[in-house]
Amino acid sequence: MIDTGKNGEFRYEQSDIVDQDGAEFGITPSQTVGPYVHIGLTLDNSEHLVEPGTEGAVNFTVSITDGNGDPIADAMFELWQANPEGVHNSDLDPNREEPATADGFRGLGRAMANANGEATFTTLVPGAFDDEAPHFKVxxxxxGILERLYTRAYLPDVDLSTDPVLAVVPEERRELLVATKTDGGFRFDIKVQSDTDETPFFGL
Known part of the structure; x- marks a missing residue:
């Protein structure tokens, strides 16, 4: 599974090359983001899409576990979403009437998982965007992951029957993309490497 807290033997032979001129010419293998995913990517308060205490603010907690059920403690989450009116903080959104701004609702957040594989965002409840049901993009x-995994967390207790993205997911797996309610907002549990209840991911 994911080598969180690795402390044993390396699975591959270690090279004794200390200078690039000593390496043979050839195609290098794909690289994972490694244990360095946090370096240069963390910004203070980037988990707050709105300031705590903002009217209508809710918590959105994300967790991630591997195929053994162990938390992936060094994961990083990104969150994108529309505002309560269904408009994204992006000039690319055709529904936006004013230029995007860094003030107020930012629409994009980033958070690092704690030792339990969890992170919590402060945000607003998203509205429906065009014909898509309200959701968080995660x-x-x-x-150990070569490319970013991309998924969605739909709001509970809303009509999902006409959402065009959810329609491509097998019906019996759609409930895995629905967040649960909590006292302060919502929670979404992501599972990877599972044969039975792995979270559906999308190719972009």
Missing amino acids: GVFAR
């Missing part, structure tokens, strides 16, 4: 980076 990206996952972690050691």
